[in-house]
Amino acid sequence: MTAAASLEMLNVVGTFAFGLSGAMVAIRRRLDLFGIIVLAVAAGVAGGLLRDLLLREAPPEVLSTLWPMAVAAAAGLGAFFFAPFIDRQWRPVMVLDAVGLGVFAVAGCDKALAFGLDAPGAVLLGVMSAVGGGMLRDMMAAEVPRVLHEEVYALAALCGSAAYAGLRAAEIAEGLAVALSMLLAFAIRLASVRYGWRLPRARGS
Amino acid sequence: MTAAASLEMLNVVGTFAFGLSGAMVAIRRRLDLFGIIVLAVAAGVAGGLLRDLLLREAPPEVLSTLWPMAVAAAAGLGAFFFAPFIDRQWRPVMVLDAVGLGVFAVAGCDKALAFGLDAPGAVLLGVMSAVGGGMLRDMMAAEVPRVLHEEVYALAALCGSAAYAGLRAAEIAEGLAVALSMLLAFAIRLASVRYGWRLPRARGS
């Protein structure tokens, strides 16, 4: 399998995992089938949509190539039929979600660099691509976005995105830079869940 | 009356109805006059704003032609003065809202097709135009968007938008396609309220 094909496949995996997460939030909130699919799609594609809006790609990729939406909707449909089963599989779902986090962070950073943004802006856009879907998911469910108070989630995306910008600046080959920085985000996310890493809270709050 | 003028008038009706819905949510939340008008405007124009952002029309129609905002604000002002009266008129308000749903779904789909989007993307953009305002309204009121868990609402928009794309692909004259697909969305929405149609929820949730 070529590098591009592997990346595409990881992208599908990530979109599917994000879609599942959206669907499970919708099911917990007792939304109906339509609400489940909408939240699955929102979680799966909103990050990429935000990225394309900010880079002024029109129409955004998500409306011109339809597989991300189809994959996310399929995840929603799957969750609808197998909710109790998926609920017990939190660990594999979390691993897939970590894959998506790494892929989206690196892909967002890459697209922003190609657009001509400087490294700091590109790194931030990578993070926004990676966590935007989960934020919209939780805001639509009228909850404080989990990404803001749960484990080291966005920080993992930040590390992956920053590592990619750094490796590209060091003129490492694209394929290698993608692989290394995705692995980094993935590993930090898994380690943070495994060891219960937490960021500090403010005193007296 | 010409077809274009009828469409324009239906558009005004829809914006007004959406504005009323925003204002009533604000009043229920005990917001002040300004909050009422902001929520009325958000509900009335956010769908069109989202559509224009995604199609990269700049400035968005809503900022260059001001009647949509004026109509929605007028609805908010009306609701402020006649809240108890409007509260009792849920049925006419719901019918006007269904008109808006159909108009916005078809107009959004039409604009996206004219922009050059393929049918699936255009259909989705139609749905987003139609339900975007209501979503923002409820998110601003810190509630789960009603569109996600109430009756067959977004689904009616989806049917209208898809019917329009289909009729245009079949080379039906634009005026006829607009009328038929708007009527379809309108009829599905009314029937779903009248007969209490519901979409299924996931088991065990």
Next chain:
Amino acid sequence: MTAAASLEMLNVVGTFAFGLSGAMVAIRRRLDLFGIIVLAVAAGVAGGLLRDLLLREAPPEVLSTLWPMAVAAAAGLGAFFFAPFIDRQWRPVMVLDAVGLGVFAVAGCDKALAFGLDAPGAVLLGVMSAVGGGMLRDMMAAEVPRVLHEEVYALAALCGSAAYAGLRAAEIAEGLAVALSMLLAFAIRLASVRYGWRLPRARGS
């Protein structure tokens, strides 16, 4: 100090104050350090981001020049370390926030006029620049945006933005128009807090 430099400095002050407000909401919600910084940045830059999206500036200023994000993040970091202290300083924080409100309203209106929007659209864009950050801050914290129900906040921005458009239409020199309209927004906001001005609510709600 030249007029441009003064304006830039006021802009920094406003971004910092908005960042503080975002951080304090996050701390009250018991978010961790990352969540605090994200909410600080969201409150500090979202208004400008929205403005640039609507005016189709790509990439938005906020991603190409990084100081607004840096200033807002610094405010978040400061709030993290000195939360109990800042909590007692609500009055100075409120004054700084009023500075930001005026600066952003006028700067947004100015940018929209330069883009070629008509006065009413430009005035609205000024208001959206000024209150957008606070709205997103509260929506991310799953609260009804304070701007919708608290004192005369957005109305102050509206007065400043409208005054600026009016003064420019009357061909007043730019520097003077900026100073007068910012002062107006600032004064209305402070007076509304000082004298507890409120807008009316709907009867029977």
